[in-house]
Amino acid sequence: MIRSKFGKVAAATLAAGLISGIMSAPVHADSKTIIVWADETRGPNLQKVIAAKGNWVPGYTIKIVPFSSFDALKAAFDNATALTGPDIVVGANDWVPTGAKQGKLAPVTLSSSVRSKFTANNFFDLSYKGVLYGVPLDVNNVAMIYNSKLTGKPLTFAQMVKFYLANKTADKLTAGLCVAGGGMSWGAESVLSALGGAPYLMTSTGGVSSANPLDASAVAANINTYLLDKNGKSNGFFPATDTGCKTAFLAGTVPYAIIGNWEWQDYVKAGFDMNLMPVPGIRHGQYGAAFASVSGAMLTVYAATHGVDQGAKSLLNNFFGSAAGAVAYENIELRPPAQKAAQKDGSITAAQKGFGKAGTIAGIPQIGAILNGAAGGKSFWDLLPAFWTDVLVNGKDPLASAQKMSTFFQANVAAGIPQL
Numbered sequence: 214m215i216r217s218k219f220g221k222v223a224a225a226t227l228a229a230g231l232i233s234g235i236m237s238a239p240v241h242a243d244s245k246t247i248i249v250w251a252d253e254t255r256g257p258n259l260q261k262v263i264a265a266k267g268n269w270v271p272g273y274t275i276k277i278v279p280f281s282s283f284d285a286l287k288a289a290f291d292n293a294t295a296l297t298g299p300d301i302v303v304g305a306n307d308w309v310p311t312g313a314k315q316g317k318l319a320p321v322t323l324s325s326s327v328r329s330k331f332t333a334n335n336f337f338d339l340s341y342k343g344v345l346y347g348v349p350l351d352v353n354n355v356a357m358i359y360n361s362k363l364t365g366k367p368l369t370f371a372q373m374v375k376f377y378l379a380n381k382t383a384d385k386l387t388a389g390l391c392v393a394g395g396g397m398s399w400g401a402e403s404v405l406s407a408l409g410g411a412p413y414l415m416t417s418t419g420g421v422s423s424a425n426p427l428d429a430s431a432v433a434a435n436i437n438t439y440l441l442d443k444n445g446k447s448n449g450f451f452p453a454t455d456t457g458c459k460t461a462f463l464a465g466t467v468p469y470a471i472i473g474n475w476e477w478q479d480y481v482k483a484g485f486d487m488n489l490m491p492v493p494g495i496r497h498g499q500y501g502a503a504f505a506s507v508s509g510a511m512l513t514v515y516a517a518t519h520g521v522d523q524g525a526k527s528l529l530n531n532f533f534g535s536a537a538g539a540v541a542y543e544n545i546e547l548r549p550p551a552q553k554a555a556q557k558d559g560s561i562t563a564a565q566k567g568f569g570k571a572g573t574i575a576g577i578p579q580i581g582a583i584l585n586g587a588a589g590g591k592s593f594w595d596l597l598p599a600f601w602t603d604v605l606v607n608g609k610d611p612l613a614s615a616q617k618m619s620t621f622f623q624a625n626v627a628a629g630i631p632q633l
Contacts, residue, residue, distance in 0.1 A: 489567025505576025
């Protein structure tokens with residue numbers, strides 16, 4: 214399963230990275246210098262952006278401090294003090310609860326124009342107990358790609374199934390829709406959602422609903438209609454495994470695939486259009502939700518101690534929160550921007566636009582407090598792959614299997630919401 218694509222480092226270099234990262238932590242000596250910490254890829258890329266245009270906050274100097282790895286950055290921030298710490302740290306969304314509780318992160322107030330360029334779910338990702346601590350940067354998600362040499366853009370889930378069943382013999386199709394990136398839980402969540410189920414539901418204001426997230430009857434009915442044949446066996450449209458999916462799609466034997474935004478260049482090199490979209494739902498205009506958590510530029514309490522909190526807040530609004538800043542950064546970083554205006558900019562790649570737009574249309578935060586299971590519940594990461602195997606391989610009753618999963622999902626939601 215894939216739970217985070219923010220960054221990772223080989224185990225063999227971890228110890229050295231931790232040491233070099235902590236040792237490089239600077240002492241803040243200039244009240245007009247804003248210090249930003251970032252990892253081994255974002256740091257150097259941010260340095261390039263600031264070198265090209267350094268006056269995002271007039272009167273201040275912006276100093277980007279890269280660390281040797283994501284893990285080294287995290288270790289340094291965990292050990293940061295007012296003497297050594299940064300004014301802004303670029304990190305993962307799951308740093309927010311710990312950083313807020315430890316008193317390392319400071320609340321952020323964004324202008325109304327900046328707030329309008331992000332989704333409520335983006336802000337949920339960087340909030341704790343309803344308080345926002347950072348600006349969303351880029352999106353970590355999957356999206357669906359379709360082979361335009363075989364078929365056009367699908368409007369509904371049913372349209373994809375119909376195409377597969379009508380053409381599987383003539384086109385030698387081995388499946389209709391498969392998961393190439395993210396695995397059968399993280400990557401395949403959007404298929405479950407398209408069929409009527411979810412591990413939790415988000416409200417329009419960016420909160421988590423306490424309602425039952427999985428209508429077992431609806432999910433079972435849709436599985437019977439779209440994924441099983443008249444004998445209750447898999448019709449081959451959606452395999453219960455991700456094994457071989459990427460190879461099959463690249464070979465042209467699968468028309469639709471769910472891919473990760475960390476691998477899009479493989480598909481571009483193979484000559485495929487980046488016609489990315491969320492998995493279409495049962496009805497036209499509906500889409501299956503996919504996990505689309507964001508990284509963030511987070512304000513620290515040290516900025517106030519260093520006397521640069523106003524400058525740091527301006528940097529969050531004027532650079533990290535702006536379309537111009539997001540485009541300048543993502544043109545080098547090559548990740549999908551969370552900023553909605555940046556997603557439409559002509560200078561970023563089609564893949565970045567596609568993943569970013571898919572995240573805006575149908576992205577939901579990845580909430581570990583719910584997904585990891587709790588008292589009375591069970592890990593989503595185990596439940597969903599087992600569900601696919603039960604109904605598509607083992608021939609178990611979709612309704613009974615969906616009801617069982619729904620019970621666990623409801624327990625997870627009930628236990629997880631109080632922790633958010």
